Amino acid sequence: MPYVNIVTSKTLEPQEVQALHESVLSAAALLGKPAASVMVRVQDGATLQRGQTPGHCAYCDVQVLGQPAPEAADAFAQRLCADIARIAQTSPGSLYLNLGAMALCYTDGTLVKPRTA
Numbered sequence: 001m002p003y004v005n006i007v008t009s010k011t012l013e014p015q016e017v018q019a020l021h022e023s024v025l026s027a028a029a030l031l032g033k034p035a036a037s038v039m040v041r042v043q044d045g046a047t048l049q050r051g052q053t054p055g056h057c058a059y060c061d062v063q064v065l066g067q068p069a070p071e072a073a074d075a076f077a078q079r080l081c082a083d084i085a086r087i088a089q090t091s092p093g094s095l096y097l098n099l100g101a102m103a104l105c106y107t108d109g110t111l112v113k114p115r116t117a
Contacts, residue, residue, distance in 0.1 A: 005043070032072065
């Protein structure tokens with residue numbers, strides 16, 4: 001499991017939404033997470049602005065079961081941010097990514113145990 005919620009001010013074409021979804025699945029592999037366990041939400045055309053900065057911006061919230069290794073988290077964030085910035089055409093410095101570690105996660109009411117390395 002990770003859950004990835006991407007909010008962008010740019011209104012995306014269906015192929016851009018699909019490209020973001022595929023990007024998330026690819027980046028999740030850097031965390032050792034199988035594509036089948038990744039849930040993605042993309043909200044485009046949001047009323048979102050960073051300060052007085054013109055241009056598109058985006059916010060990405062990622063929740064992962066367990067604590068990822070720092071190197072894996074860095075690689076994941078770099079890859080995903082680069083793809084979001086390219087696809088959503090964000091202005092420099094206008095893409096925020098939050099990566100949080102969940103202590104507990106339930107799927108359909110059943111506790112999911114974190115994978116151990």
